[in-house]
Every structure is written in structure tokens, then in C-alpha cells.
Amino acid sequence: MTGPRLVLVTQPLVRVQLFGAMNARSYQGESVLPRGLRARAIFVHMLLSRDDVIPRRRYDALLWSQRGEKQAGESGRQSVRELGLALGRVQPKILEVNRDTIRIDRTRVWIEGLSQRATGETPDAIGFNPATFLETLLGLDPNFDAWISDMRAGLQVRGAVAVPSQTMPAPMTPAPMTPAAITPAPLALSLKSRPTTKRAPRVDVMPFVAFGGDDGNAHMAPALSHELATGLARFRWISVRLLHAPATTPDFRREGPDYRLQGHLAHAATGGRLTVRLTDSHNGDEIVWAHGETIDGPLRPAFVADIAERIVGRLDPEILAIETRKVTSGPLVADDAYGLLLRAIPKLYTFERGGWEESTALLQRAIDIEPGFGRAQAFLALCGVTGLAQGWVKAGPEAVAHIDALAEAARNNDTNDSLGIALSAHIRTFLHHDFDGAKALYAKALDANPNCGFTWAYSCLTYAYTCDSREASRRYNRAAALFAEHPFAPILAAFKCVVLFCSRDWNGTIAASRRLLATHPAIANARKLLIGALCFAGRYAEARAEHVVLMAQEPWFTWTRHVETYPFARLVDRENLFLALEAADILPPLRAGALRSRDQPETESGVGAEP
Numbered sequence: 001m002t003g004p005r006l007v008l009v010t011q012p013l014v015r016v017q018l019f020g021a022m023n024a025r026s027y028q029g030e031s032v033l034p035r036g037l038r039a040r041a042i043f044v045h046m047l048l049s050r051d052d053v054i055p056r057r058r059y060d061a062l063l064w065s066q067r068g069e070k071q072a073g074e075s076g077r078q079s080v081r082e083l084g085l086a087l088g089r090v091q092p093k094i095l096e097v098n099r100d101t102i103r104i105d106r107t108r109v110w111i112e113g114l115s116q117r118a119t120g121e122t123p124d125a126i127g128f129n130p131a132t133f134l135e136t137l138l139g140l141d142p143n144f145d146a147w148i149s150d151m152r153a154g155l156q157v158r159g160a161v162a163v164p165s166q167t168m169p170a171p172m173t174p175a176p177m178t179p180a181a182i183t184p185a186p187l188a189l190s191l192k193s194r195p196t197t198k199r200a201p202r203v204d205v206m207p208f209v210a211f212g213g214d215d216g217n218a219h220m221a222p223a224l225s226h227e228l229a230t231g232l233a234r235f236r237w238i239s240v241r242l243l244h245a246p247a248t249t250p251d252f253r254r255e256g257p258d259y260r261l262q263g264h265l266a267h268a269a270t271g272g273r274l275t276v277r278l279t280d281s282h283n284g285d286e287i288v289w290a291h292g293e294t295i296d297g298p299l300r301p302a303f304v305a306d307i308a309e310r311i312v313g314r315l316d317p318e319i320l321a322i323e324t325r326k327v328t329s330g331p332l333v334a335d336d337a338y339g340l341l342l343r344a345i346p347k348l349y350t351f352e353r354g355g356w357e358e359s360t361a362l363l364q365r366a367i368d369i370e371p372g373f374g375r376a377q378a379f380l381a382l383c384g385v386t387g388l389a390q391g392w393v394k395a396g397p398e399a400v401a402h403i404d405a406l407a408e409a410a411r412n413n414d415t416n417d418s419l420g421i422a423l424s425a426h427i428r429t430f431l432h433h434d435f436d437g438a439k440a441l442y443a444k445a446l447d448a449n450p451n452c453g454f455t456w457a458y459s460c461l462t463y464a465y466t467c468d469s470r471e472a473s474r475r476y477n478r479a480a481a482l483f484a485e486h487p488f489a490p491i492l493a494a495f496k497c498v499v500l501f502c503s504r505d506w507n508g509t510i511a512a513s514r515r516l517l518a519t520h521p522a523i524a525n526a527r528k529l530l531i532g533a534l535c536f537a538g539r540y541a542e543a544r545a546e547h548v549v550l551m552a553q554e555p556w557f558t559w560t561r562h563v564e565t566y567p568f569a570r571l572v573d574r575e576n577l578f579l580a581l582e583a584a585d586i587l588p589p590l591r592a593g594a595l596r597s598r599d600q601p602e603t604e605s606g607v608g609a610e611p
Helices: 037-046 057-063 068-088 144-160 220-232 250-255 301-329 336-350 353-369 373-392 398-413 418-432 435-448 452-464 469-482 490-502 506-519 524-536 542-554 559-564 573-583 590-597
Strands: 014-017 023-026 053-055 095-097 101-104 107-110 202-205 210-211 239-244 259-268 271-280 286-296
Touching: 014 542, 037 057, 037 068, 037 101, 037 144, 053 057, 057 068, 057 144, 068 095, 202 220, 210 220, 220 239, 220 259, 220 301, 271 301, 286 301, 301 336, 301 418, 301 559, 336 353, 336 373, 353 373, 373 398, 373 418, 373 524, 398 418, 418 435, 418 452, 435 452, 452 469, 452 490, 490 506, 490 524, 490 573, 506 524, 524 542
Parallel strands: 014 107, 202 239, 202 259, 210 259
Antiparallel strands: 014 023, 053 101, 095 101, 259 271, 271 286
């Protein structure tokens, strides 16, 4: 029992799915999966074999053990030929076929749930059920069935795959106008990854144009196009195609991409200039995003990989922002899973009850359509946190377990989605007060995409709660720079209030909270921070007046539970807030003393107020 061989993947050209329905696509978005099942079996065996060079006769015994030698040899040659035709569309070549042997470059093939990055990061296959591993290839031959069983057993021993159940808890439904429990529904959602049926925005990467330079640098511009297409292809929610010539053919126009990424590279012996632009093909090729930078010194191969990684990191959140902006200002988008997600996000960030209910319903519909849609699951988990924080959903173990399951499923269904990882980290902080675990997830999210504004924004809260004001401010400023002119920019105002409050900047908190409440009066946490800051500043009459407004908004709210469960890392911060509220006659005395006497001031699933 050996299990699959894990290899370090450098620059993947092909992405393969082996759990559930088998799938294989190039970085251009084209299917490279052979039609024949035995050709697929050879492909899989080569990817997972412990030998780099494999004798072709080995497959005669593995896949045609019940046939004669001559017939097995002829069938094997046909299947290898079919595999070569399928993978022949991938350039540079990853398959090498010789008279007696066959070899594949495994460092250029990404296997979901099994592959490792070249950085040595361990594979994250949690959520992939071993019972679904190569399930579509069972029954070809007893010897191959035995090999599949060996691979499955090896996965379980490694601990790489550990899912006791294929189903998630029942979906979340909006609560009544007073806090109520989450009501179960009959639908059970699958944790395993499935072939996508949702519409994805398609980006066509055009050939970059080179100006100047010598023949030794002529490859730099096309190499940059390849690197950009390869980088974008790792985001499952984006469909990518690399074009090798200007797009003017009728076939291209009929397929109609959503966006085109193009640019030029001007270079000389002493340096150069790179310009990149993203255009909207549905709006007259309007430029919707642009990037330019000066290159100091001669061009080097490392420059291509570095600049491509930076551009790809910026495009991931930018395309989501552009698509979301279209929803808020344009006609209604399609009722597919992706369109429902786009409609849900801006409604969630209104922080209003009606918007939250509609966002929750839209996201649940998206998951009903596409159960493996990780990004929709991540935002539905955030809806759950928002509902708990605002008092729209009754707090309790069932609600917390449901949110945790959604967050875990989001990470498992798209292990490279920095946004999903960041939202999971926020849930670790807010629901469980697991600050170290949250920081580790934020580090993983930034490793996946250093330019994800959501990661920088949500992580600043964790550092604020742990009293690292300098790091919280740094992360907030980074998020603000990435979210400039961004449809999600208003959420940063709420986060700024938290950073100021945890930094004990009472006047700053008062000013920031009042600015935010002037435009978004439904954000209850901003009012709670305002009341606390007014108490600390000794402005008790103003604090009591704001408290009256808060109680009219949330008649079920209690300061005792709020302070006890708010994600402060230090007990002294809870005590001081209790004392300030008592001084303003908002709370009766002795609350702080009662808190000091408790051995466990925080509950495992305590819920305070979500910014």
C-alpha cells in the first residue's frame, strides 16, 4: 500500500481533477481529457506512478490482463496514441512517447487535492472523499481496480483525505424579524468538488507586443502572455484562454470573451516599460483596468515570472469588483450560480436586514445550482456571521457548526481562493476567538494572492483585537490602497472604527463611527463602538442618547453578552469597557467585578458584533 506519489509543481500547464468525475484542462481552458477510458487510465497512472519513465508493456498487464498479448499490445498502442493527441494541444510538450517507454512531466500538471507547490506547501485535500477517487475508472480491469484500491488506502493512511461524510448541514435560511434559530431544509450539499456548471467570466490573454530590444529578448513578450494565462488559470472561477494571434476570426467573435488582457513590452539594453490593460469586450473594448511599470536594467527571465504573479494577483479581486459594479449599475445578470453570487455580494455589504435576507437567499440558490461553488459557500458563511452579529439569527452551537461547515467546504472546493481562505480566517477570529489559527489562515491567503484586498482588510481586525495596533493599521492601509475606487470600499470604514477603538483612540473612533453611521445607520457595531468610545471619553450624555437609538434598532441586545463575547484577546479590555459603561449609567454597577470572578470569561462559540 503506497498511495499516490506527490510531486512539486512549478508552473502548471494542466489542471486535473481525480475526485468524482474526472476532468483535465489546459491553462487555455481547453479540455485535454482523452475520450477513451483506458487512455485516461494510462494518463492517471503516469501522474501517480513512483517511476518517472514507464515501460509501455506495463499497461498491457494493468489494463488488458484478460486479453491475448497481441490484442493487448495493439489496444495499448491505440490508447497511448489517443493520449498523445489529447495532450498534444499543450505547449510546451509534457508527454514524451518512445518505442518502449512513456514519460510525462509531472511538475507541469496540477492535481487538485494532491499536488504540492514548489515552495513545499503541503497539499490540502481535506473535503475530497476517498470513495470518489477515480470512481469513473473502476471496472476496466481487475488489476487496475486493485491499483485504485491501493491508491485510496494510501490516501487514508497519509491523512490527506479525511471526510467522514459527503454531506453538509442543511442550508441557512433567513430568520424572522426577531432572533430565531436557523431552520433546516431538506437539501444536503456535497462537500466534494464537482465539475462546474456555473458561468465564469472568460478572459482571453492576447499576444503581448514587443518593441525594441535585441533578438535575445524576443521571447520575453510571448513568455509574459504564457505566464499570465497560466497564473489566471489557477483561479477556478475564471475561464482563461491564451490566444496565439490577434483575435479577428469569426469563431472568436462568436464565442465572445468577457474580457481581453493585452499589453506591450518596450525594452532596450538599459531598461524598458511594461503596459498592461484589461478591456471589456461587451462595452466596445473599454479599458476597465490598467497597469504600467518601468523596468530598470536589462530584462531577465525572472522578471517575467515576478511581474506576471503581481498582475495576476491584482486581476483576481479586480475582475470580481468590475463584475459586481456591473450588477449594481446595469441590467439584471443571469440566474446562474455566478450571476446570483454577483447579485448577492453588494446586498450583503449594505449591512441592512433586507439586503442580508436577500443576499442569503441568492447565495443559497447559487449553491443549490452548483454545490461545489466555494466562493458562494464562503460568502454564505459570512452571511451567517453577519446574521449572528446583528441579532438576525439566534446564536447557538447549531448556527456556529453550520457556518464552520460552510467555511470548510469553501476552502476544500477551491483551495487556491484567497478570498475564501480569508473569510474562513475571519470566522475563526469572530466565532471562536482563535487568533493564532486565523493568522495562519491569513498567511495562507496572502501566499495564494498577496494582492487580495479582502485578506488585508479582514486580517486588520484580527490584529486589532490582539492589540497589535501598528500591524492592524498597516494592513488596513494596504487594504485601502487596493480598494481605492472599489465597490467594496465602504466596508473599510467599518473596519477602521474597530482599528481605532482597539488602539484606544476614542476621539478618532467617535469621528469615524459618526461618519459611517451618517450613510449606513444600520451598521449596529459602529454604534456600539461609538457608545463605548463616548463612555471612555467621559461624554456620558451623548453615550446614553446613542444607547437609546441602539435599543430601538435591536431591542434584544444586551451589553453584558456583547462585552463577554466580543473578540477582545485580553480580559482587561472587557473589564475596562464594563467599567466605562457603568460610569455612564448604561450598565448597573458590579458587572466588571462579576467578570473578574469568572474563570472562563469567553465561550467557545461566543458572538459579539460584526463590523
